[in-house]
Amino acid sequence: MSLREVDPPSSRANGRPATGPSRKVGRPAKIDRNAIADAVLHIGLGNSSMKAVADHLGVSVPGLYHHVRNRKELLLLAAQRSMARMRAPTDRGQHWAEWLREWGRYSHGAFVDEPEVFAQYLRGAISLDLTVEVMESVIGVLSRQGFTPAQAMAAWDAVGRLAVGAAADHLREQAAVEGGHPLVPELRRLLAEGDKDALPGVRAVVDGPIAETEDRFEDELTSLLVGIAVRRGEPWEPIADGS
Numbered sequence: 001m002s003l004r005e006v007d008p009p010s011s012r013a014n015g016r017p018a019t020g021p022s023r024k025v026g027r028p029a030k031i032d033r034n035a036i037a038d039a040v041l042h043i044g045l046g047n048s049s050m051k052a053v054a055d056h057l058g059v060s061v062p063g064l065y066h067h068v069r070n071r072k073e074l075l076l077l078a079a080q081r082s083m084a085r086m087r088a089p090t091d092r093g094q095h096w097a098e099w100l101r102e103w104g105r106y107s108h109g110a111f112v113d114e115p116e117v118f119a120q121y122l123r124g125a126i127s128l129d130l131t132v133e134v135m136e137s138v139i140g141v142l143s144r145q146g147f148t149p150a151q152a153m154a155a156w157d158a159v160g161r162l163a164v165g166a167a168a169d170h171l172r173e174q175a176a177v178e179g180g181h182p183l184v185p186e187l188r189r190l191l192a193e194g195d196k197d198a199l200p201g202v203r204a205v206v207d208g209p210i211a212e213t214e215d216r217f218e219d220e221l222t223s224l225l226v227g228i229a230v231r232r233g234e235p236w237e238p239i240a241d242g243s
Contacts, residue, residue: 037081045116079120088137111167
């Protein structure tokens with residue numbers, strides 16, 4: 001699943017997004033921290049402010065302050081809610097490499113979709129107790145295919161590290177484009193302004209085909225899974241050919 005929240009049909013009226021849950025006139029809104037987190041995810045972490053969330057929930061800003069102290073806590077609450085919803089891929093009896101591939105794609109996509117959640121994760125703000133159930137699922141699935149618990153956790157951690165690094169790379173390149181300085185064109189400009197005989201290795205890379213960020217992630221994920229198979233003494237060719 002993605003960390004992005006999809007508007008349910010009931011959240012729209014006459015084709016327009018609703019500003020908050022309907023309630024009887026004169027009756028104060030009842031909210032809790034889960035409702036606040038859901039509101040932030042609905043609005044989007046980047047667009048959320050205390051006023052925007054209060055308006056969405058149909059409460060006053062002072063009323064919202066009874067539950068959260070500031071915008072920082074607001075974003076942390078939503079990030080924790082998102083992380084708590086992360087689930088390991090369904091075990092359909094697929095090969096362990098395909099199961100880990102699904103996990104890597106999901107993790108990478110989730111962080112790319114919600115940069116603010118990713119930022120909270122990198123700051124260490126997401127507590128470990130939110131991921132222990134996922135860890136137990138990983139051990140259960142991979143143990144059924146011959147992994148020891150330690151090997152299962154090592155494989156899961158390696159895929160997760162790759163997903164995190166690729167997400168950071170994706171967001172960095174995206175920010176460069178939005179800032180008007182895409183990385184590859186900037187690198188080519190720097191090379192063109194320098195000595196034409198300098199940095200021949202870098203020039204060879206830049207002059208060749210440049211893979212898209214998503215394609216690089218898929219290639220790196222495949223290489224990682226192939227490496228795990230080789231260390232386990234298993235056939236790696238089917239994994240290399242996998243989609």
